[in-house]
Amino acid sequence: MKFIKTPVKGMVDMLPQDMRLRRHVLDIIRGSYSQYGFMEIETPVMEHIENLTSKQGGDNEKLIFKVLKRGADLQRAIDAGKGEYADNGLRYDLTLPLARYYANNREKLPAPFKALQMGNVWRADNPQKGRFRQFMQCDIDILGDDSDLAEIELIAATSNTLSRIFSEIGITDFTIHINDRRILSGAALKAGFKEEDIESVLISLDKYDKIGVDGVRAELIENGYDPQTVDSYLQVYGQDRFDCDAFCSAIGDEYLDPEIVRRMDEIMACSAAMIDSHITIEFDPTLVRGMGYYTGTIFEVSIDGYNFSIAGGGRYDKMIGRFCGQDVSACGFSIGFERIITILRDHMEGDMKIDENNTAFLIDKKVPSEKKMEVLRQAAQLRAQGTTVIVQPMRKNMKQQINMLEAQGYTKFEKIYKD
Amino acid sequence: MKFIKTPVKGMVDMLPQDMRLRRHVLDIIRGSYSQYGFMEIETPVMEHIENLTSKQGGDNEKLIFKVLKRGADLQRAIDAGKGEYADNGLRYDLTLPLARYYANNREKLPAPFKALQMGNVWRADNPQKGRFRQFMQCDIDILGDDSDLAEIELIAATSNTLSRIFSEIGITDFTIHINDRRILSGAALKAGFKEEDIESVLISLDKYDKIGVDGVRAELIENGYDPQTVDSYLQVYGQDRFDCDAFCSAIGDEYLDPEIVRRMDEIMACSAAMIDSHITIEFDPTLVRGMGYYTGTIFEVSIDGYNFSIAGGGRYDKMIGRFCGQDVSACGFSIGFERIITILRDHMEGDMKIDENNTAFLIDKKVPSEKKMEVLRQAAQLRAQGTTVIVQPMRKNMKQQINMLEAQGYTKFEKIYKD
Numbered sequence: 001m002k003f004i005k006t007p008v009k010g011m012v013d014m015l016p017q018d019m020r021l022r023r024h025v026l027d028i029i030r031g032s033y034s035q036y037g038f039m040e041i042e043t044p045v046m047e048h049i050e051n052l053t054s055k056q057g058g059d060n061e062k063l064i065f066k067v068l069k070r071g072a073d074l075q076r077a078i079d080a081g082k083g084e085y086a087d088n089g090l091r092y093d094l095t096l097p098l099a100r101y102y103a104n105n106r107e108k109l110p111a112p113f114k115a116l117q118m119g120n121v122w123r124a125d126n127p128q129k130g131r132f133r134q135f136m137q138c139d140i141d142i143l144g145d146d147s148d149l150a151e152i153e154l155i156a157a158t159s160n161t162l163s164r165i166f167s168e169i170g171i172t173d174f175t176i177h178i179n180d181r182r183i184l185s186g187a188a189l190k191a192g193f194k195e196e197d198i199e200s201v202l203i204s205l206d207k208y209d210k211i212g213v214d215g216v217r218a219e220l221i222e223n224g225y226d227p228q229t230v231d232s233y234l235q236v237y238g239q240d241r242f243d244c245d246a247f248c249s250a251i252g253d254e255y256l257d258p259e260i261v262r263r264m265d266e267i268m269a270c271s272a273a274m275i276d277s278h279i280t281i282e283f284d285p286t287l288v289r290g291m292g293y294y295t296g297t298i299f300e301v302s303i304d305g306y307n308f309s310i311a312g313g314g315r316y317d318k319m320i321g322r323f324c325g326q327d328v329s330a331c332g333f334s335i336g337f338e339r340i341i342t343i344l345r346d347h348m349e350g351d352m353k354i355d356e357n358n359t360a361f362l363i364d365k366k367v368p369s370e371k372k373m374e375v376l377r378q379a380a381q382l383r384a385q386g387t388t389v390i391v392q393p394m395r396k397n398m399k400q401q402i403n404m405l406e407a408q409g410y411t412k413f414e415k416i417y418k419d
Numbered sequence: 420m421k422f423i424k425t426p427v428k429g430m431v432d433m434l435p436q437d438m439r440l441r442r443h444v445l446d447i448i449r450g451s452y453s454q455y456g457f458m459e460i461e462t463p464v465m466e467h468i469e470n471l472t473s474k475q476g477g478d479n480e481k482l483i484f485k486v487l488k489r490g491a492d493l494q495r496a497i498d499a500g501k502g503e504y505a506d507n508g509l510r511y512d513l514t515l516p517l518a519r520y521y522a523n524n525r526e527k528l529p530a531p532f533k534a535l536q537m538g539n540v541w542r543a544d545n546p547q548k549g550r551f552r553q554f555m556q557c558d559i560d561i562l563g564d565d566s567d568l569a570e571i572e573l574i575a576a577t578s579n580t581l582s583r584i585f586s587e588i589g590i591t592d593f594t595i596h597i598n599d600r601r602i603l604s605g606a607a608l609k610a611g612f613k614e615e616d617i618e619s620v621l622i623s624l625d626k627y628d629k630i631g632v633d634g635v636r637a638e639l640i641e642n643g644y645d646p647q648t649v650d651s652y653l654q655v656y657g658q659d660r661f662d663c664d665a666f667c668s669a670i671g672d673e674y675l676d677p678e679i680v681r682r683m684d685e686i687m688a689c690s691a692a693m694i695d696s697h698i699t700i701e702f703d704p705t706l707v708r709g710m711g712y713y714t715g716t717i718f719e720v721s722i723d724g725y726n727f728s729i730a731g732g733g734r735y736d737k738m739i740g741r742f743c744g745q746d747v748s749a750c751g752f753s754i755g756f757e758r759i760i761t762i763l764r765d766h767m768e769g770d771m772k773i774d775e776n777n778t779a780f781l782i783d784k785k786v787p788s789e790k791k792m793e794v795l796r797q798a799a800q801l802r803a804q805g806t807t808v809i810v811q812p813m814r815k816n817m818k819q820q821i822n823m824l825e826a827q828g829y830t831k832f833e834k835i836y837k838d
Contacts, residue, residue, distance in 0.1 A: 005743060008507050013524055015527055016528075018461075022461075023459065036802070037807060037809030040442065041432070042437075046553070047426075051422045054422060067485065078502070104425055104426070110827060134463050134465070270791055273799070274798070323423075369689065372685070376689050380575065380579075
């Protein structure tokens with residue numbers, strides 16, 4: 001039987017030049033975040049299927065790769081005939097596993113806890129350009145801090161880390177969009193929508209940047225909402241730029257706690273004080289973010305010329321309580337690593353440069369043992385001094401061999417002939 | 420519903436101090452191997468179920484975590500009733516995926532190709548101390564080099580890398596065991612076993628280090644082999660140390676190509692010339708290694724006081740051909756990362772030290788925005804200068820908070836009160 005040599009659908013083999021770029025970016029991210037006091041942790045890639053299908057993940061739950069039960073458990077599941085074949089699944093994000101992790105290890109962790117995770121997640125999505133079924137996310141989260149310092153630190157750390165990554169290719173300008181779930185709710189309630197309609201209204205509003213205010217209006221009316229309510233709702237949205245205080249005072253204290261507005265102002269002002277002047281922080285009342293678990297502030301990062309966000313996050317104060325019975329405030333920011341790699345690749349000419357001081361020993365196959373040993377001792381000495389050394393059999397077409405090695409950064413060639 | 424807060428059976432949540440040690444060791448491994456010209460690559464964690472269940476993995480194939488088909492495919496599988504619910508599985512090692520990868524990407528890779536992989540693998544084994552269902556392996560492989568330079572480079576790179584890791588905790592002595600599948604076959608054939616019995620005979624011989632020569636004898640006879648053949652076979656095995664030339668000449672040219680013996684001698688001599696003098700290279704004709712795919716040299720690394728090997732590998736010249744229809748010589752060495760971490764932990768007092776020049780800003784919750792902004796600007800400046808800075812709300816029990824931060828490496832504390 002011949003085996004299948006392509007990777008599984010929607011997943012990618014990383015070539016050496018791909019990995020070099022990925023490692024470089026991952027090292028920047030790790031180094032930068034550790035300066036902010038974030039500590040790296042790791043959870044298993046598999047989670048209990050009960051946790052993964054608990055309605056915390058929204059639409060992502062439809063995309064879970066499920067892991068088959070084994071042995072007697074599987075047989076019992078087949079016999080029962082209820083289709084419950086899976087006991088575990090691959091994580092679709094790093095947030096739900098973090099909530100479980102924190103509930104499980106809380107007493108061993110500092111408070112507040114600043115976590116860094118860099119790991120793959122899996123979604124059985126339809127593969128598209130730049131969208132894969134296995135992809136990496138880099139998340140920072142602050143658990144156990146209910147003050148707005150959590151938001152401020154997350155925004156500062158993420159902005160400055162993105163700055164470090166993109167400055168290498170000359171991109172310095174990007175925008176942090178910020179909003180609050182409670183402002184979204186307040187605006188909808190004020191216009192006359194009912195509490196139970198908010199979710200559906202926000203699903204339409206979420207398309208604002210694609211279909212505009214008229215598109216959102218059409219969809220809401222199509223969904224059966226009262227046109228007068230819809231118009232009242234969208235009146236405040238038909239603008240290019242939004243002022244937080246003006247927008248929120250239009251909602252009014254009855255539907256929006258003024259403390260939320262004060263906090264939003266402080267987050268924006270304090271974050272701005274900590275980040276590169278090229279980065280804009282912008283109040284964006286059209287920002288919704290899909291995940292159902294957010295409870296307060298939400299944010300996203302966009303970059304000119306790309307119609308996707310490169311990072312996003314927010315506050316989710318209710319998730320950890322689902323695991324340990326006691327709410328723990330939590331706020332996180334996730335970098336879409338693959339999207340960043342896509343943008344870097346777009347702006348790079350060729351592959352990443354490699355160190356070019358490497359030595360290659362090319363040894364004729366007929367060189368006797370004694371001489372070979374002597375040469376290998378030399379190679380070992382060079383390596384002990386810190387040089388990168390490759391040792392290879394000399395090939396018939398040595399010119400081609402040397403060209404290939406030069407492309408890998410080898411500049412010195414020691415040719416060892418049999419005599 | 421309350422969620423499950425423990426990790427999936429047999430898998431582990433990594434605490435910050437665990438990750439610190441793991442990162443440290445992974446960085447040594449990556450740095451050391453890259454000096455030998457190995458280039459890092461990555462394959463998806465999932466492979467086609469057909470590849471994983473193709474008899475290349477021996478007993479590991481019984482331990483595969485299988486991934487359920489999705490959507491219409493799953494429904495068809497259920498309707499068909501043949502139990503074929505899985506289309507993919509999680510990789511149980513890094514070798515089979517590498518063979519697929521090489522077949523798929525060969526024309527984009529240098530020849531010979533020196534690959535480094537550091538990644539998790541999954542086996543639904545019974546969890547034991549130090550044995551997990553998700554664990555990391557660090558593999559180097561040389562593809563497309565049929566000369567013994569491949570073995571020599573692999574042994575030198577692995578030995579010196581292990582040396583770097585263990586010298587930090589004062590362990591300098593370990594042993595490389597080396598053998599060849601063709602020597603194992605030759606010895607069995609010479610004694611009178613049939614070709615088709617070799618696999619079963621080697622399964623018994625593999626227990627030599629646990630049950631001794633008498634145990635192996637008893638098992639072989641119990642399995643129905645002729646006692647005279649068994650005695651003839653084991654006659655040469657009843658020793659403490661083995662000399663390669665003596666052992667092989669007892670087999671004789673008829674059952675063992677003298678070129679194999681010459682090559683083994685050269686591998687041992689040349690490897691010894693490249694590695695730390697504390698490391699012993701020992702011909703070990705009792706070394707079998709379980710995986711069915713090995714075709715020539717095999718090796719393993721042991722360390723005094725531990726009854727498990729910490730690294731192992733060998734030559735497998737026939738696997739890549741299964742993917743691309745054309746044999747490509749291949750040889751690899753895999754470090755058992757989790758076992759190394761276990762040994763390091765045994766020898767360390769407490770956790771890894773952390774850099775201790777970090778600054779913590781503790782901010783009273785009532786500090787007004789303006790002052791907060793000023794303080795955050797200072798924190799940003801310190802970070803820009805390279806200092807690690809944490810910013811936290813001041814807690815009521817500040818003494819406890821400072822103790823906790825000191826344990827994380829913070830030595831300077833800036834306390835910001837509201838006035």
